[in-house]
Amino acid sequence: MNKHEKLNYVEFPSEDLPETKAFFEKAFSWTFVDYGPEYTAFSNQGLDGGFFKADMNSSTENGAALLVFYSSDLESTLEKVTKAGGEIVKPIFSFPGGRRFHFTEPCGNEFAVWSDKELD
Template identity: 25%
Template sequence: MAAPLTHFALNADDVPAARTFYERVFGWTFTAWGPPGFYHIHTGTEEGPQVQGAMQQRRELIDGKPTVTPECTFAVDDVDATAHAVIAAGGRILLERFTIIGVGHLIFFEDPAGNAIGAIHYDPAGE
Protein backbone atom coordinates (compact mmCIF):
# COMPACT_ATOMS: atom_id res chain seq x y z
CA MET A 1 0.00 0.00 0.00
CA ALA A 2 1.62 3.24 -1.15
CA ALA A 3 1.20 6.33 1.01
CA PRO A 4 2.50 9.45 -0.74
CA LEU A 5 3.53 12.57 1.15
CA THR A 6 0.66 15.01 0.61
CA HIS A 7 1.01 17.63 3.35
CA PHE A 8 3.57 19.17 5.67
CA ALA A 9 3.26 21.67 8.50
CA LEU A 10 5.82 24.04 9.93
CA ASN A 11 5.42 25.02 13.58
CA ALA A 12 6.69 28.35 14.84
CA ASP A 13 6.73 30.31 18.07
CA ASP A 14 6.58 33.54 16.03
CA VAL A 15 4.38 32.75 13.02
CA PRO A 16 4.67 36.20 11.36
CA ALA A 17 8.49 36.06 11.50
CA ALA A 18 8.51 32.50 10.14
CA ARG A 19 6.19 33.52 7.28
CA THR A 20 8.49 36.40 6.37
CA PHE A 21 11.51 34.08 6.42
CA TYR A 22 9.94 31.57 4.01
CA GLU A 23 8.56 34.31 1.76
CA ARG A 24 12.10 35.67 1.40
CA VAL A 25 13.93 32.34 1.13
CA PHE A 26 11.56 30.26 -1.05
CA GLY A 27 9.11 32.83 -2.41
CA TRP A 28 6.20 30.98 -0.79
CA THR A 29 2.86 32.73 -0.33
CA PHE A 30 0.41 32.22 2.52
CA THR A 31 -3.37 32.27 2.90
CA ALA A 32 -5.12 32.44 6.28
CA TRP A 33 -7.34 29.38 6.84
CA GLY A 34 -9.09 27.84 9.81
CA PRO A 35 -8.04 28.78 13.34
CA PRO A 36 -6.22 32.06 14.12
CA GLY A 37 -2.52 31.89 13.26
CA PHE A 38 -2.97 29.02 10.78
CA TYR A 39 -1.99 29.52 7.14
CA HIS A 40 -1.95 27.43 3.97
CA ILE A 41 1.47 27.56 2.33
CA HIS A 42 1.57 27.80 -1.45
CA THR A 43 4.89 26.17 -2.35
CA GLY A 44 4.74 26.40 -6.13
CA THR A 45 2.52 27.24 -9.05
CA GLU A 46 -0.47 25.38 -10.47
CA GLU A 47 1.76 24.27 -13.35
CA GLY A 48 4.71 23.19 -11.19
CA PRO A 49 5.21 20.67 -8.42
CA GLN A 50 3.52 21.62 -5.18
CA VAL A 51 2.95 19.86 -1.87
CA GLN A 52 0.25 21.27 0.40
CA GLY A 53 1.72 23.01 3.39
CA ALA A 54 0.65 24.79 6.56
CA MET A 55 2.26 27.27 8.94
CA GLN A 56 0.94 27.21 12.50
CA GLN A 57 1.67 28.08 16.10
CA ARG A 58 4.07 25.58 17.68
CA ARG A 59 2.33 22.70 19.42
CA GLU A 60 3.11 19.46 21.21
CA LEU A 61 1.84 16.38 19.40
CA ILE A 62 3.91 14.29 21.82
CA ASP A 63 3.33 15.41 25.43
CA GLY A 64 6.27 17.38 26.80
CA LYS A 65 8.01 17.62 23.40
CA PRO A 66 7.41 20.80 21.41
CA THR A 67 7.29 20.01 17.69
CA VAL A 68 10.49 21.50 16.28
CA THR A 69 10.62 19.60 12.98
CA PRO A 70 8.22 19.68 10.03
CA GLU A 71 5.13 17.52 10.46
CA CYS A 72 4.59 15.20 7.51
CA THR A 73 1.20 13.77 6.58
CA PHE A 74 0.78 10.85 4.19
CA ALA A 75 -2.34 9.93 2.19
CA VAL A 76 -3.80 6.50 3.04
CA ASP A 77 -6.82 4.54 1.88
CA ASP A 78 -8.15 3.91 5.40
CA VAL A 79 -7.07 5.75 8.57
CA ASP A 80 -8.63 3.12 10.82
CA ALA A 81 -6.63 0.32 9.17
CA THR A 82 -3.54 2.52 9.35
CA ALA A 83 -4.09 3.11 13.08
CA HIS A 84 -4.30 -0.65 13.65
CA ALA A 85 -1.11 -1.16 11.61
CA VAL A 86 0.68 1.55 13.62
CA ILE A 87 -0.16 -0.16 16.91
CA ALA A 88 0.72 -3.62 15.58
CA ALA A 89 4.10 -2.31 14.37
CA GLY A 90 5.01 -0.77 17.75
CA GLY A 91 3.80 2.82 17.36
CA ARG A 92 1.16 4.67 19.34
CA ILE A 93 -1.74 6.89 18.38
CA LEU A 94 -1.35 10.55 19.36
CA LEU A 95 -4.56 11.92 17.84
CA GLU A 96 -7.48 9.57 17.30
CA ARG A 97 -9.38 9.77 14.03
CA PHE A 98 -10.45 13.36 13.52
CA THR A 99 -12.56 14.65 10.64
CA ILE A 100 -11.73 17.95 8.99
CA ILE A 101 -15.01 18.80 7.27
CA GLY A 102 -14.55 19.07 3.53
CA VAL A 103 -11.02 17.61 3.68
CA GLY A 104 -11.00 14.13 5.19
CA HIS A 105 -10.16 11.93 8.16
CA LEU A 106 -6.84 12.36 9.97
CA ILE A 107 -4.81 10.62 12.65
CA PHE A 108 -1.41 11.43 14.13
CA PHE A 109 0.84 8.74 15.51
CA GLU A 110 4.26 8.36 17.07
CA ASP A 111 6.61 5.93 15.36
CA PRO A 112 9.10 3.84 17.38
CA ALA A 113 11.80 6.48 16.70
CA GLY A 114 9.71 9.19 18.38
CA ASN A 115 8.54 10.99 15.23
CA ALA A 116 5.02 12.43 15.05
CA ILE A 117 3.49 11.47 11.67
CA GLY A 118 0.08 12.19 10.15
CA ALA A 119 -2.05 9.86 8.02
CA ILE A 120 -5.07 11.20 6.15
CA HIS A 121 -7.83 9.71 4.03
CA TYR A 122 -9.00 12.52 1.78
CA ASP A 123 -12.80 12.64 1.71
CA PRO A 124 -14.23 16.00 0.60
CA ALA A 125 -17.72 14.78 1.57
CA GLY A 126 -16.56 13.72 5.05
CA GLU A 127 -18.38 15.12 8.05
Protein backbone atom coordinates (compact mmCIF):
# COMPACT_ATOMS: atom_id res chain seq x y z
CA MET A 1 0.00 0.00 0.00
CA ASN A 2 1.32 3.43 -0.92
CA LYS A 3 1.64 5.75 2.06
CA HIS A 4 1.68 9.54 1.78
CA GLU A 5 5.22 10.98 2.01
CA LYS A 6 6.86 7.63 2.88
CA LEU A 7 9.70 6.01 0.96
CA ASN A 8 8.13 4.02 -1.82
CA TYR A 9 10.63 3.12 -4.54
CA VAL A 10 14.36 2.97 -5.19
CA GLU A 11 16.31 2.84 -8.46
CA PHE A 12 19.84 1.66 -9.17
CA PRO A 13 22.08 1.83 -12.23
CA SER A 14 23.30 -1.33 -13.93
CA GLU A 15 25.61 -1.69 -16.89
CA ASP A 16 24.37 -5.26 -17.48
CA LEU A 17 20.69 -5.74 -16.59
CA PRO A 18 20.61 -9.52 -17.31
CA GLU A 19 23.62 -10.06 -15.02
CA THR A 20 22.12 -7.95 -12.23
CA LYS A 21 18.79 -9.76 -12.54
CA ALA A 22 20.47 -13.18 -12.49
CA PHE A 23 22.37 -12.29 -9.30
CA PHE A 24 19.27 -11.16 -7.36
CA GLU A 25 17.20 -14.09 -8.67
CA LYS A 26 19.84 -16.57 -7.45
CA ALA A 27 20.81 -14.87 -4.16
CA PHE A 28 17.39 -13.65 -2.96
CA SER A 29 14.77 -15.29 -5.26
CA TRP A 30 13.64 -11.94 -6.67
CA THR A 31 11.43 -11.73 -9.72
CA PHE A 32 11.50 -8.91 -12.25
CA VAL A 33 9.25 -7.20 -14.76
CA ASP A 34 11.06 -5.74 -17.77
CA TYR A 35 9.98 -2.40 -19.17
CA GLY A 36 11.90 -2.36 -22.42
CA PRO A 37 15.60 -3.18 -22.86
CA GLU A 38 16.88 -0.52 -20.44
CA TYR A 39 14.74 -0.94 -17.31
CA THR A 40 13.65 -3.78 -15.03
CA ALA A 41 11.61 -3.58 -11.83
CA PHE A 42 11.30 -5.66 -8.66
CA SER A 43 8.58 -5.65 -6.00
CA ASN A 44 7.65 -7.25 -2.69
CA GLN A 45 11.21 -7.01 -1.35
CA GLY A 46 10.53 -4.62 1.51
CA LEU A 47 10.84 -1.65 -0.85
CA ASP A 48 9.91 -1.79 -4.53
CA GLY A 49 12.42 -0.60 -7.08
CA GLY A 50 14.22 -1.13 -10.30
CA PHE A 51 17.46 -1.06 -12.25
CA PHE A 52 18.14 1.22 -15.21
CA LYS A 53 20.81 0.78 -17.89
CA ALA A 54 23.79 3.01 -17.08
CA ASP A 55 27.59 2.94 -17.04
CA MET A 56 27.86 3.65 -13.30
CA ASN A 57 27.10 2.05 -9.95
CA SER A 58 25.90 2.93 -6.47
CA SER A 59 28.50 2.62 -3.69
CA THR A 60 29.19 4.30 -0.38
CA GLU A 61 32.68 5.08 -1.69
CA ASN A 62 31.17 7.58 -4.13
CA GLY A 63 28.64 8.93 -1.62
CA ALA A 64 25.59 6.82 -2.47
CA ALA A 65 22.99 5.77 0.08
CA LEU A 66 23.40 2.22 1.39
CA LEU A 67 20.40 -0.09 1.31
CA VAL A 68 20.60 -2.77 4.00
CA PHE A 69 18.91 -6.17 4.00
CA TYR A 70 17.98 -7.93 7.27
CA SER A 71 18.92 -11.60 7.83
CA SER A 72 18.12 -13.93 10.69
CA ASP A 73 21.12 -16.07 9.61
CA LEU A 74 23.96 -13.80 8.49
CA GLU A 75 26.42 -16.55 7.56
CA SER A 76 23.83 -18.33 5.40
CA THR A 77 23.00 -15.10 3.57
CA LEU A 78 26.69 -14.35 3.03
CA GLU A 79 27.08 -17.81 1.47
CA LYS A 80 24.10 -17.19 -0.86
CA VAL A 81 25.53 -13.83 -1.92
CA THR A 82 28.95 -15.27 -2.77
CA LYS A 83 27.49 -18.33 -4.56
CA ALA A 84 25.37 -15.98 -6.70
CA GLY A 85 28.47 -14.01 -7.76
CA GLY A 86 28.48 -11.18 -5.23
CA GLU A 87 31.78 -9.80 -3.95
CA ILE A 88 32.19 -9.25 -0.21
CA VAL A 89 33.69 -5.76 0.21
CA LYS A 90 33.44 -5.65 4.03
CA PRO A 91 33.48 -9.02 5.81
CA ILE A 92 31.18 -9.62 8.77
CA PHE A 93 31.85 -7.16 11.57
CA SER A 94 30.14 -6.32 14.86
CA PHE A 95 28.56 -2.99 15.71
CA PRO A 96 26.34 -1.90 18.61
CA GLY A 97 23.12 -3.82 18.04
CA GLY A 98 24.33 -6.58 15.75
CA ARG A 99 26.63 -7.68 12.94
CA ARG A 100 26.75 -7.02 9.21
CA PHE A 101 28.66 -7.34 5.95
CA HIS A 102 28.77 -5.31 2.73
CA PHE A 103 28.75 -6.75 -0.78
CA THR A 104 28.58 -5.64 -4.38
CA GLU A 105 26.47 -7.35 -6.98
CA PRO A 106 28.18 -8.15 -10.31
CA CYS A 107 27.69 -4.62 -11.72
CA GLY A 108 29.21 -2.95 -8.65
CA ASN A 109 26.18 -1.71 -6.70
CA GLU A 110 26.91 -1.93 -2.97
CA PHE A 111 24.45 -3.32 -0.42
CA ALA A 112 24.76 -4.53 3.17
CA VAL A 113 23.15 -7.29 5.20
CA TRP A 114 22.71 -7.02 8.95
CA SER A 115 21.50 -9.26 11.74
CA ASP A 116 20.67 -8.66 15.37
CA LYS A 117 21.69 -12.28 16.08
CA GLU A 118 25.05 -12.70 17.80
CA LEU A 119 27.31 -15.67 17.18
CA ASP A 120 26.71 -18.60 19.53
